[in-house]
Amino acid sequence: MGVLDGKVVLVTGAARGIGKECAVLAAREGAKVVVNDLGGGVSGGDSGDAGPAQEVVDEIKAAGGEAVANSDSVSDRKGAGHMVEQAMDEFGSLNVVINPAGILRDKMFHKMDDEDWDAVINVHLQGAYNVARASIQHFRDQEDGAYVMFTSTSGIIGNIGQANYAAAKMGVAGLSRIIAMEGAMKNVRSNIIAPFAWTRMIATIPVKDEESAKRVERMKNAMRADQVAQLAVALSAPSDVSGQIFVARGNELFLMSQPRPLRGMTRMEGWDPTSILEHAFPAMKADMPDLGNTGSVFTWEPV
Template sequence: MMENKVVVVTGAGNGIGRDIALAMAAEGAKVVVNDLGTSGSGEGSDAGPAQAVVNEIRAAGGEAVASTESVSEWNAANRIVQAALDHFGRIDGVVNNAGILRDRMFFRMSPGEWKAVIDVHLNGSFYVARAAANHFKEQGSGAYLHMTSTSGLIGNFGQTNYAAAKLGIVGLSRNIALDMQRYNVRSNCIAPFAWSRLIGTIPTETPEEKQRVERMKRMETAKIAPLVVYLCSDAAKGVSGQIFTVRANEIFLFNQIRPMRGVHRSEGWTPQTVADHAMPALKAGFTPLERSADVFCWDPI
């Protein structure tokens, strides 16, 4: 499905990104395997993981090149896309998968922990996507796939920075889809459920947290790749601006924020009439204060 396509996959040295890169190559794509080789919290660097994935692809008869640039820096992100052009002459897809975690309860989170996660997830997704945009525009085709999370779509404890970035990515993707539609360029999001290096950093201090992590361990990273490959292929030409979730063998489509109900008062509102009229009328439509684990509470299939 990806024959003669060139795809950049960020964060492709391990976990979900690695499986996406391998699946892309297996379907005929030439792959730029980008990974800075940091720890799960974004510290250090190591060229080994990206090169190891490139070696796997080449050993299987595919074509790939390694990139160890950081998505969190504008110039470096442009060099990631330039690597595709330099080695393969074009770019057809961007998979924004790179990420780090610095979990902390909101009332303890430092500005540094906030900024580091925003820089990699949200700014990084914009930088790499933007670096490819003019190439997509000029050739009249292209596909973006961004990784969001149910931490942003629904909520989780101790992940204010991560959730804000991941929900921001939804807005980024939706508006890329709108702006680039006329150029036959698509943009979609996936919220993946899978046991990965980053998920392994989730605190497991309570019985509920331990149960959740054990459930996650049964969800393989390779399960995410088929939907990613499809969404980046020409077969998905009518799919853009959408949010999907993959959970083991399950694929879900998420709804998106739209008005649910409204109230009107011809003479306008006062604080008291808001309390007496508006809130009682609207309250039935409130979204419960749930976490991802409360909504996806059954064992993976």
């Protein structure tokens, strides 16, 4: 018996990395899986290839599971609709969408091309919208559905050179939260994961100094895609957890805070720019998050 017995799961970007590990584990836990992958490169510029998704399907079937391949792009609205239709045609239902599909186009913001911005937003934010919008009514009608979306510490904490990626991933966080709120009465859940894992995407991040080289090496050796998949599949299984942000880092799991007031100040006669600068900002300074990146927050070695 698996935690996903009788469920049908769509996994995007499932030919490699986190997506593949999610698809394989979901099948092992009893799900029938639609393995989606465009088959393109990390930058998203390729025309695509159905072969990689089919290889994962073959692996699942060889282990006794059930799966079908899909090579549509999450950035294409009609393609996302076809993924849902394929699940219904092949397996008669759809219960879970796991959506780690993504690309990277890293560049300092003042040097960023419109094309690099649009490409990342289209795959990550528009892609999350497309697959969720294509499936949400089905989930609400059957009063059963779970989304496992993917954000990034590049968004919720910050990382230099990833303004496009961070903006998209923060957008996914907002989307997931609203889907969870609106879906609560219909047993439709949505959660997001910020993963630490060595993948093709992580391998493209430039290593410019000794500190970043050490950080990348830690990720490669101690933080694996299959560890992230354990959390993704757990969030796919029936539970009352919804609207949350998690971090998966090696053998560590973190429930992340969400924006709430840190410090409030009242001035009965009202505020003006001078009083804000002289009184409000200095009083709030100690509670203001600094401009450190992920490494300044997760300062210890992964467990």
